[in-house]
C-alpha cells in the first residue's frame with residue numbers, strides 16, 4: 316500500500332457579513348463530503364466580529380452559538396514556514412497565540428462582504444496560500460454591481476440600463492438623481508447598494524416616492540447606489556460555471572421567486588421559491604446564456620467557480636446578465652451544485668474538483684516571475 320500524504324484543507328465559514336448563517340449551512344454540506352481518506356480537514360470559523368476560532372468541531376459550536384471553548388487562531392499574513400500547522404507566538408503579556416500555518420488549501424465558504432469581495436482572497440495571496448475560488452480582482456468585480464456592469468458593457472455582454480449615484484448626491488441632490496433616473500425611461504426602477512448580496516437594501520420602485528425611499532434605503536448600505544430599469548415580466552435563469560483557464564458551463568436553471576421579486580424574504584424567509592432544473596427555455600436562449608456566462612467569467616478573470624444570473628424578458632426573449640456570484644450558496648440543495656448534479660457532477664466530485672482547481676491556480680501563480688530576470 317502506498318501512503319500518500321493527505322491534503323490539509325482548512326474550511327473557513329461564518330464571517331462578518333449578513334450571510335454568516337447561510338455560510339454555516341454551506342460549510343456543513345462541504346465538510347460532510349470531504350473524504351477523510353484524502354483530506355485532513357480543519358474547521359475555522361470567523362465570528363461576526365472577525366475573530367478566527369478553531370476546534371475539532373468548530374462548525375457545530377458556531378451553529379449552536381457556543382464558541383467559548385474554541386481556540387483563537389491568527390490568520391496567516393505571511394508565507395508559512397511550512398513546518399508546523401500552528402505556530403505559537405507569545406505576546407508581551409504572556410498570551411499564547413496560534414497562527415494558522417502550513418495549510419495546503421483554504422476553502423473559503425464565506426458569502427458577501429469580507430468573504431466574497433476579494434478581501435480574504437488578498438489576505439491569502441499575501442500569505443502565499445492556495446485557496447478555492449476567484450482571486451482578488453475577480454472577487455471584487457463580481458461583488459461590485461456598478462463596476463461589474465462596466466466590465467460587461469466593455470465586453471458586449473448585454474446588461475439592463477442603469478446608472479450609479481453616490482450617497483452624497485442622494486443626500487444633497489435628490490431632485491437631480493431622480494431626474495437622471497427618470498431620463499432612462501418609465502417606472503419601475505430597482506435601487507441597489509453597489510456592494511452587497513442577498514437582496515439586502517434592494518427595492519422595486521413603482522413611483523417617484525418609492526424611488527426616493529429606495530435610494531435612501533440603499534444608501535444606508537453603501538456609498539454607491541445603482542438605479543436600474545426594471546425588466547417587466549422577467550424570468551430569472553442561472554447557470555453554474557467551473558474552471559480556471561478553460562471554464563465550462565452547466566445546464567441552466569430557473570428560479571421562481573415566491574414574491575413580486577427575488578427579495579430577501581423570498582430567498583430566506585418563505586422557503587418556497589422554486590427551482591426548475593433544467594430550465595424550460597428554448598435551446599437558442601439557453602445556449603446564448605451559457606456562452607455569455609463563460610465570456611463574463613473570463614472577462615472578470617474569475618477562477619474556480621461562479622454562478623451567473625440572468626434575466627430573460629418574456630415576449631421579446633431578450634437576455635441580460637445580472638450578476639456573477641463568485642461564492643454562490645453552496646449547500647447540497649443550492650442552485651450552484653444542483654446545476655452540476657443535473658450536468659453529471661455529484662456534489663462530492665464538485666468539491667474535489669474545486670480543490671484541484673485551487674492547487675492548479677496556485678501552481679500557475681508560483682510560475683509567475685515577480686521581478687525582472689536576465
Ligand SMILES: Nc1ncnc2c1ncn2[C@@H]1O[C@H](COP(=O)(O)OP(=O)(O)O)[C@@H](O)[C@H]1O
Nearest residue numbers: 475505511512513514515543544545546576577
Ligand atoms: N432590473 C431588474 N429587473 C427586474 N427584476 C430585478 C432587477 N434587478 C433585480 N431584480 C430582482 O431583485 C432580485 C435581487 O437583485 P440582485 O441584483 O440579484 O441582487 P443580489 O445580489 O442581492 O442577489 C433579483 O433576483 C430579481 O428578482
Ligand SMILES: [Mg+2]
Nearest residue numbers: 513514624638
Ligand atoms: Mg441575485
